[in-house]
Amino acid sequence: MAALLLVAALGSAQAQQNPAEPPDPTLTHRPAPKAAAAPSVVTLAGRMRLDVTVTDAGGKPVPGLGPQDFKVLDNNGPRKILTFRSYDGVTVKPDPPVQAILVIDTANLPFQQVAFVRNEVGKFLGENGGRLAEPVSIMLLTDAGLRVQPRPSTDGRALLGVLNEVKGSIHSINAAEGGEGDLERFQLSVRQLSTIAENEALKPGRKLLIWVGPGWPMLDSSKYSFSERDQRRYFDSIVELSTKLREGRVVVDSVAPAASTTASGLGTTLYQNFLKGVRMARQADSGNLALKVVAIESGGLVLGPDNDLAGQIDRCVGEANAFYTLTFDPGYATAPNEYHDLKVEVDQPGMTARTRTGYYNQPQQLADASR
Numbered sequence: 001m002a003a004l005l006l007v008a009a010l011g012s013a014q015a016q017q018n019p020a021e022p023p024d025p026t027l028t029h030r031p032a033p034k035a036a037a038a039p040s041v042v043t044l045a046g047r048m049r050l051d052v053t054v055t056d057a058g059g060k061p062v063p064g065l066g067p068q069d070f071k072v073l074d075n076n077g078p079r080k081i082l083t084f085r086s087y088d089g090v091t092v093k094p095d096p097p098v099q100a101i102l103v104i105d106t107a108n109l110p111f112q113q114v115a116f117v118r119n120e121v122g123k124f125l126g127e128n129g130g131r132l133a134e135p136v137s138i139m140l141l142t143d144a145g146l147r148v149q150p151r152p153s154t155d156g157r158a159l160l161g162v163l164n165e166v167k168g169s170i171h172s173i174n175a176a177e178g179g180e181g182d183l184e185r186f187q188l189s190v191r192q193l194s195t196i197a198e199n200e201a202l203k204p205g206r207k208l209l210i211w212v213g214p215g216w217p218m219l220d221s222s223k224y225s226f227s228e229r230d231q232r233r234y235f236d237s238i239v240e241l242s243t244k245l246r247e248g249r250v251v252v253d254s255v256a257p258a259a260s261t262t263a264s265g266l267g268t269t270l271y272q273n274f275l276k277g278v279r280m281a282r283q284a285d286s287g288n289l290a291l292k293v294v295a296i297e298s299g300g301l302v303l304g305p306d307n308d309l310a311g312q313i314d315r316c317v318g319e320a321n322a323f324y325t326l327t328f329d330p331g332y333a334t335a336p337n338e339y340h341d342l343k344v345e346v347d348q349p350g351m352t353a354r355t356r357t358g359y360y361n362q363p364q365q366l367a368d369a370s371r
Contacts (some may be wrong), residue, residue: 002062002106005220005293009210015033015156017228018268021181027273029192031341036190043186047327047328047329048327048328048329048330049083049249049323049325049326049327049357050072050325050326050327050328050342050355050356051206051249051251051299051301051323051325051355052070052299052323052324052326052353052354053319053322053323053324053351053353053354054124054234054298054323054324054346054351054352054353055088055202055319055351055353055354056350057198057350057351060350061318061323062294062316062322063086063087063088063236063322064086064088065272065324065346066084066085066086067081067084067326068347069346069347069348070084070324070326070344070345070347070353071340071345071346071347072210072326072328072343073341073343074328074340074342074343075086076341076342076343077124077185079324079328079329080328080329081327081328082326082327082328082329083182083325083326083327084324084325084326085324085325085326087321087322087324087325088321089320089321089322090123090324092184092324093321094205094206094300094321094349095205096204096205096320097133097134097135097205097321098133098205098206098207098208099134099135099136099137099152099205099207099322100135100136100137100152100207100208100210100317100320101136101138101152101196101200101205101207101208101209101210101324102121102136102137102138102141102210102212102313103139103140103141103210103211103212103213104117104138104139104140104141104166104207104212104213105141105189105211105212105213105214106140106142106166106213107141107142107143107185107189107216108141108185108189108197108213108214108215108216108217110215110259113257113259114166114256116307116309117166117212117213117257117309118166119310120164120257120308120309120310120360121138121163121166121212121310121313122160122163123310124156124310124313124314124317125157125159125160125163125360126157126160127156127166127310127314128154128338129154130156130157130158130160131154131155131156132153132154132155132159132322132342133154133220133320134154134158134317134320135152135153135154136153136154137149137150137151137152137153138157138159138162138163139196140165140166141189141192141213143362145186145192145235146192146195146196146304160320163219164203165286167295179219179224181217182217182219183217183224185216185217186216186218186219186256186289187208188216188288189215189216189290190216190237190241190289191209191231193241193252193294194240194241196209196235196245197209197241197244197245197248197249197250198244198248200248200249200250201214201244201247201248201250203248204239205249206249206251206320206323207248207249207251207254208251208253208254208299208300208314208316208317208320209250209251209252210253210255210317211252211254211255211291212252212255212256212296212309212313213256214256214291214305215254215256215290215292216290216291217290218270218271218286219286219287220286220287222269224287226285226288227341228281228282231281231282231283231284231285232281232284232287233279234281234285234286234289235278235281235283235284237289238278238284238288238289239268239337239360240354241289241294242297242358242359242371243359243360245298246356246359249298250298251298251299251302252291252294252295252298253259253295253300253301253303253316254291254295254300254301254302254303254304255294255301255303255304255309255312255313255316256303256304256305256306256309256312257302257304257306257307258305258306258307259305259352265366268305270287270290270294271285271287271291271292274293275293275296275297275357277297277339277341277357277358278339279339293303295341296357296358297356297357299354299355299357300316300354300357301315301316301317303315309325312325326344330359330361331361331362332361332362332363332364333363334363335363336363337360337362338359338360338361338362338363339359339360339361340359340360340361341356341357341358342355342357342359343357344357
């Protein structure tokens with residue numbers, strides 16, 4: 001069984017790798033994160049990269065399209081495509097290969113479903129004799145924080161040793177705490193997702209972050225009231241998370257077992273009220289940071305809830321290496337954290353393009369200062 005190691009942070013765990021280390025994957029414990037930093041300033045003028053997945057009416061990836069088949073709309077205005085690459089995962093593969101990251105969220109899963117989730121993830125890892133098509137790593141979110149497996153692996157059988165460390169336990173953040181418990185789980189989950197995105201931005205290539213679980217509380221009940229200060233904090237968090245995911249080329253997919261959303265108090269469609277881009281602090285709400293909202297805004301999938309959790313993961317991974325990468329010039333913003341709606345259209349009947357739904361731009365003086 002893989003051993004547990006204590007490290008200072010994800011980055012240091014990766015930096016300490018050397019040929020003498022054992023080849024088997026392990027989980028390492030991440031300590032409590034530092035206080036959140038102010039939203040980063042990003043230089044966008046000149047080139048923005050988008051990863052685009054195109055699917056047919058049956059949800060299957062569509063390869064073989066050219067730049068003439070695509071149209072990029074930025075705040076409903078057309079943008080010229082500057083560069084274009086097509087990957088089909090067979091004859092043309094991305095380098096480095098797309099990495100799949102499985103986040104098993106026991107902090108928000110009902111206790112009785114942890115074993116079921118572990119078994120379903122095990123089915124996925126054991127497919128094709130444990131030979132995985134893409135590098136996979138496992139992260140485990142608990143009430144105590146995040147544990148990570150620093151080295152991705154294509155050996156599903158080795159990863160089963162990591163999976164065996166996932167145990168159900170009584171939550172230290174429990175429903176008896178009411179609103180305070182919900183708030184604590186919300187803060188824990190969003191903070192750790194942001195930390196993952198920040199670390200993945202340090203690595204090249206595209207990543208699929210497959211979040212296994214119903215997601216965290218949306219804090220939508222009458223128990224909560226938001227001050228202007230709260231809304232400013234939410235807005236800063238929205239800008240920061242959106243930017244980190246975009247910089248890291250991270251697509252978030254949400255998969256969930258049956259009944260998990262009901263048991264955790266999460267409605268299956270409530271998130272749809274928060275899909276519109278947040279342009280200013282007074283529009284910000286905790287619902288804008290819900291898992292399914294983040295997934296759709298990143299260009300990812302929202303699947304389930306149903307009992308074929310392995311099938312949901314298969315669908316996410318099945319489109320990992322068939323995608324398009326294009327760039328355009330976004331120009332400079334007229335104000336800090338200026339929100340832009342994004343849309344990519346495909347000039348082919350029955351096809352749908354999926355990518356980021358928006359981004360936050362900066363004025364030239366702020367962008368220049370960040371160089």
